[in-house]
Amino acid sequence: MDRPLALLAELTYGCPLHCPYCSNPLNLGDYSDELTTQEWQRVLVEAKGLGVLQLHLSGGEPLQRRDLVEIVRTASRLGLYTNLITSGFSLSSRRAEMLRAAGLDHVQISIQAAEQALADRIAGTPSFERKKAAARLVKKLGWPLTVNVVLHRYNIDRVDRILDMAADLEADRIELANTQYYGWAWQNRDGLLPSRAQLQRAEATVRATRGRLGDQMEIIYVVPDYYSRYPKPCMGGWGRRELTVVPNGDVLPCPTAHALPLPRVSVREHPLAWIWERSPLFQRFRGTGWMPDPCRSCDRREADFGGCRCQAFQLTGDAARTDPVCHLSPDHGLVAAAVQAANHGPPTQTPLALRPHPRRLRKS
């Protein structure tokens, strides 16, 4: 069995933004019993012992955890590579300086679009100018800056301006990631899915900008799997390289596996090593033995591991089926129909559901 390389720590599902493509679970209010500082510190020590090298601090909005600096300091002392994935919305100079002193290695700031009105509309909160200020602060303090932009029907036609904005902010890297349809994004899929023509224009823009900017900024473009022939190798294989700990201490092989009908497992009840090596959840889709056909006999079974279990479950109701994104899947028609509707159907009339703040969902 491989040792995990990376831990995604979703510290809280609290977030000041309401992006309709959020991949957090729909039942946000069920995760309000968050791990304490000491519990997170123990998780980090156990993760390091298990072989984890990279720590991604995310959420929700990780800056909403008051103990973020302490958590970073612990991770840094353990020698983990620490990466903060943030909206940048509430990054004050003082907090940033404290995080820098605590040893934070890298910051990724999400930005919704290159124009204030559109960006604020997508985020559901006036946040554009604060995000740009946070990006400048990151550079001023000498951190490497990655700008993350999730692409969908409403911003993909403006990729040229998005790239110019990131270059103006002196980003070292920009990640243009087409929306993956989980959580709130799954609810909003038919409104978010771009057309093939939109994608082709965006990809041409990315190629041209790479040529123009040369080495000034690295441009990472994450393809949309609905338009791919083969599925993505989700998480590099189930329980193979990464694990996710969510706000209440549940551990998942991938950040969207909450919804799968599998036994849950928590750092509050078991050591991380037992969870990785022995828990039924992590063993369920590990390797290739669980695979049905066409995956079982496919040459690509060790390349894409049958694709994404969450996507198979969402689309077919059975997490053990081949990811329907694959053109070889017997269920591929489900994806083809969504793509067909995005390209030829009438425009969707349903307004996008904005991700609420978990406090508004908390059970009384």
Add this chain to the structure above:
Amino acid sequence: MPSTMPMQTDSDTGHPRLAPHVRLTFDLARQRHMLLTPETVTVLNETGAAILELCNGERTVGEILAELRDRYDRVADDEVRAFLGDLLVKRRMVISGG
């Protein structure tokens, strides 16, 4: 002025160092040196780690080659240059001066 242009290693006068988002670490669990970026992990062999430990932004490529020749019997200069050049292309390394 730092540059991330593919390295002109022929001159050997540039000062290579890891890019700001890259870290070299020794992983106790696997007993290997690793090169880390936010999304990638590169396993290094002993020689690769020895080369990168010398890339502190102060030594030139020429000085690094000389240092390696002091330590090891056989040093293929072109292979060291190719190793550094590859990391430059992958943006794991920057080179200044030269």
